[in-house]
Amino acid sequence: MLVISLVPDGTLLGALTTGDMSDRLSTALSLTPSQFNLIYNAFSFAIAAMFASALFFFNARAQVGQKYQLALLVSAIVVSIAGYHYFRIFNSWDAAYSLQNGAYMPTGAPFNDAYRYVDWLLTVPLLLVEAVAVLALPRKVARPLLTKLVLASIVMIATGYPGEISNNLTTRMIWGTVSTIPFAYILYVLWVELSKSLVRQPSAVRTLVRSMRLLLLFSWGVYPIAYLLPMLGIVGTTATVGVQLGYTIADVLAKPLFGLLVFAIAITKTKLDQDNNGLTDELGHAPELDVLPTPTQS
Numbered sequence: 001m002l003v004i005s006l007v008p009d010g011t012l013l014g015a016l017t018t019g020d021m022s023d024r025l026s027t028a029l030s031l032t033p034s035q036f037n038l039i040y041n042a043f044s045f046a047i048a049a050m051f052a053s054a055l056f057f058f059n060a061r062a063q064v065g066q067k068y069q070l071a072l073l074v075s076a077i078v079v080s081i082a083g084y085h086y087f088r089i090f091n092s093w094d095a096a097y098s099l100q101n102g103a104y105m106p107t108g109a110p111f112n113d114a115y116r117y118v119d120w121l122l123t124v125p126l127l128l129v130e131a132v133a134v135l136a137l138p139r140k141v142a143r144p145l146l147t148k149l150v151l152a153s154i155v156m157i158a159t160g161y162p163g164e165i166s167n168n169l170t171t172r173m174i175w176g177t178v179s180t181i182p183f184a185y186i187l188y189v190l191w192v193e194l195s196k197s198l199v200r201q202p203s204a205v206r207t208l209v210r211s212m213r214l215l216l217l218f219s220w221g222v223y224p225i226a227y228l229l230p231m232l233g234i235v236g237t238t239a240t241v242g243v244q245l246g247y248t249i250a251d252v253l254a255k256p257l258f259g260l261l262v263f264a265i266a267i268t269k270t271k272l273d274q275d276n277n278g279l280t281d282e283l284g285h286a287p288e289l290d291v292l293p294t295p296t297q298s
Contacts, residue, residue: 051083057263191216
């Protein structure tokens with residue numbers, strides 16, 4: 001017999017019985033102190049990482065050339081938005097549980113995991129702007145590409161959310177599969193375009209672009225793994241901790257760390273421009289971080 005303990009939508013506190021493995025996630029009643037504190041501290045770390053990197057990116061704009069400042073501004077906005085939402089997620093998690101008799105029991109207040117999807121709806125398109133900004137593409141190529149990627153990201157997030165909040169494994173699997181299609185398209189396009197851009201990069205920048213390509217693949221790859229945990233037999237409080245920890249790690253890698261790579265490319269290109277006496281139209285000119293070229297650029 002399957003017993004379902006109801007908790008607010010948006011949680012993933014699943015615990016499956018052997019008689020209903022394929023249909024439904026039931027909910028766990030409590031978290032151990034170590035489980036609760038692991039996620040509590042992970043959220044706290046994410047808040048600190050997001051806001052600290054925002055301060056850095058806003059101030060670092062003065063250290064790079066003008067044509068690279070847009071990318072750092074986008075980086076700062078991304079981590080600022082993410083920091084705000086992690087603050088809300090942190091407060092929601094803290095309010096959802098209270099320590100009772102050595103265990104953290106649900107208080108009845110909902111843990112609102114929808115904050116993540118609101119955050120992704122805003123930050124993922126901006127992250128794609130950053131990614132496209134490191135490509136040596138003419139405007140007539142960059143703009144259509146960015147339009148396609150942004151639309152794909154919106155579809156990916158919108159279709160992933162119904163599965164995320166569902167307690168039904170079949171529903172989760174269906175929406176997860178649909179969401180994977182634009183997800184795979186985005187990663188494929190970014191990988192291909194970053195690979196193509198390598199031949200146009202100065203040697204000092206190629207290693208950074210390769211690192212960015214690998215970081216995109218690794219950090220974005222964490223999201224579907226966390227999403228799939230309940231469908232892989234990892235259930236109960238283990239699934240709760242795994243999903244929240246996985247998403248948090250992926251966000252820190254994909255936002256502050258990705259932004260640091262953008263800064264590294266920007267500062268390297270600035271130094272190369274200075275060494276070339278500002279002759280950016282010669283010697284391998286590649287406005288990697290300039291999504292919107294100035295009228296004098298091709």
